[in-house]
Amino acid sequence: MRIINVKEFGAVGDAETDDSEAIKKAAQSLQNDTTLYFPSGTYLVKQEGTLLVIEKLYDIKVVFDQDAVLLMDNLDSTGKGTGHAFYIKGPGENLLLSGIKVKWKVLPSSRSMGDGIMIDGPCNETGPSSIYTFKHISIENCSFENTPQTGMILMGCSNVAIKNITLKNTLADGVHLNACQHYTINGISGENVGDDNVALVTYYKAASASLYNKSSGPYAQDELGEWSNYKGSIDNINSNDNSGANGIRIAGAYHVNISNVKAQGKKAGIIIDAGKKGGTFHWEYQASKAISVHNVTAEACHVGIHVMSFNVNFEEARFWDFDVSLNNIQIANCKHDNFLIEKCSGISCNNVDSHGKRCRMINLNNFSLTNLISHRGSVIVHGLSVLAQKAGSSVMPESNISIDSLSVHEGNIQIENAKGVDVNYLYTYKSSKDNGLVFHNLQQAQFSTIISKFAGSRGILISNCQHISVMSAFIESERQKFTSIEIGGGNQASISDDISIITAAYKSDSNQNDVVLQKGKVGPKNISINLSYTTNKKQQKWKHFKLNP
Template identity: 35%
Template structure:
């Protein structure tokens, strides 16, 4: 941009500084400072117009900068749908200095519902950098419109039913050191985005998911913390439709099969989730996902790690095919309703896209899960498959639901390596019903109750209408009565090596 001296003198001083702030000098990247556009950053002044003017002045190779301060955005239903809108630009960044905060004070005063996003990126765009972005909403927001950071792209080289207009791909996005608090909807959401790097993200008290991906590819996520999110802490979800489709209202993408855009090629590490109101991590319709280092605490309405499918007609609002090539290592779950949950909701068609998973868990430590620590199930008699857990230790004390133990129902080919379960009561802690080709290398159960209960002690391992092998089964309860029968298994399931202590137990196995 070039202005004559006469043209520059003809505009107000603040506007002139703003114009210059958006210009590149000597080919160097320009820094667009929101204070140059009149933003005060005092937490009281409504800086809405200044913030949107600064964002509009951003050009290629420029950076939108927020110096230290609290920038109050009070404009409800702002143009573009967000406080900061970047559309159709590449090689740009948004950078917050330490101590800078974007304060969204634009909730409906009566309903306390949201009226805009914080930061909105729309394609076509490439090489977008968001550094230390810090967004907070006013207290008391209900779940409604308003994502902290929202990036809307397009799955390249695909034909989508419902899409109108040109493709708008977004690739090479970096989100580093960002914080979102009290967003009415999702903390950070990316749809149809490729080449993603998320590091050091923290989301607290969001109305919906903390970090959500739909139809993305080639992503790394590291050092992510989610606290008290309104839905899943981390969700990788790609929806099912009979043909590739786009939902304009939600800007979500659906596919009939796993594709290169089914949240494919994700490397996730060092994720901490505390107290969210759904699941710690959820995968639905995902492909080639590796998660290393997952710690989930206090998830009381869902699972620490849920991987699920749903065929049309399964009586759920959305549909997803089964995820495959999923690898999970070094996972801990403490004080959750459920630990690791493989859930298939197949229909009557027998379509294997909704039953055939491929999930491999290496090391898991699951403590005090209230219902199940590990659950693999199909909600119909049509069996699901595709779960292997190599090493898993469980400590539980619940005597409700699944007693905090391991449950398999309507599943085949489930494989466990070394599985240990510790429980204070002689209750069923390993259950399998309608399980085919069950394989367990070593199952160890320890009951710690120091005396005998008033009622008859139950079996702790119960396998019904199932086949397979438990190669080595070890059960111990120092206070066990001699009448205790700790194992009940189907005739088609073999137990080559069984050790029960104390040896005074007269009969260890009951077969129907």
């Protein structure tokens, strides 16, 4: 393989001499099966525009010595960027970028033209394909600082390996992939990244549209498929700053495994979103499928984990019907929500440990939760009924919510607005609010074991519910004035009906059973509760409540 040394073309690398022209001449001499080498030195670039262009070449290496740095000093008079450090255009194959260190001398005045590395695979009029792409790309041990746009962006590329990347003060995303396939991203460290530390984004455009059917990115797909950032893995991502963007963003992706993520101070540790244009949203993304997330730690973010759809129309499942699995999540002390899932379907959550803030899972369909423990933060689970009503439906849609184990210490649990709920175990301890457990506007819900200890004024509140079955309930209180179980009726359109608590136990310092059943025309009907309660004299008594219309 031929080696081209930039110093042989006149580059000095003394941080004072403008090496722009020498580097361009060296790059222009590149041919297939060539290495472009930067020896030790600081290479000053003062010429405006893109510095280094590689187009339609094969078997190319760009290698920086351990002490080589590309110092970009080519902002315009307003402080904005004027071009990329590296621009690589396909089609091509077998590209190695090793040890590249790019730094803009001063931070640009605003987000503007200039990526550390831009690789654009296709060169045809219909976007990426197996022929029109840049494939077999390795980018390793690189760093990017003060970039006007991204640290690196790859569009329409295939078989990509990105490893050990350091990002600082980029004004846009750190690492951005658009419409790529078969890739690994391992070891990304970002500090004060202006947008997402790592972003996988493929836009949506209907097949008949032509906006993105062109020979340069960004690219859109009309269906999730093999160019929707397909079959990738993301591992060992560290985002630590208060830049206000996200640690990882996933939009319109297909078959992605994400693991070992740490985020602090971000807008969201991880966000997975989809939706349609409108309001503040200027792009469209399809709901991502086959996304698996493992081992995430998020602290002091605005939201720890966020899955959402925006501007949703429930007749268009492509924008809200996800397939996402979230596993082994630890979140603490976020500003708004530790854990927020909203307006979507097809989410499963397993082993979530939350501290210091609430968790909300709202407007959901086909949702499952296994083993969530929240410390000093309530948990709220809502089905689809509110959104259905806003869409004009008079019938509550199926929500299909499954909860295996949910525990809250110093907070309460609310499950509302859902049809089709199956719960194995609920536990709440020392709720600072009035109610320990709240079930509101539910239909066809089954609960195996529910426990409420030391709530504010009510252990369990049930209202506007129909066809509810509780196998076993336990309530404990230290208060003299307390309601163990309260069943409210509702309104003329939705009266609580067919509610059964097969076995309930109540322990308190009161001498009463403290059960309240609302009376009146809209009071509940067809109620059955078998309650044992322990008096302040340590005597156990039984009471059967049965209420028929």
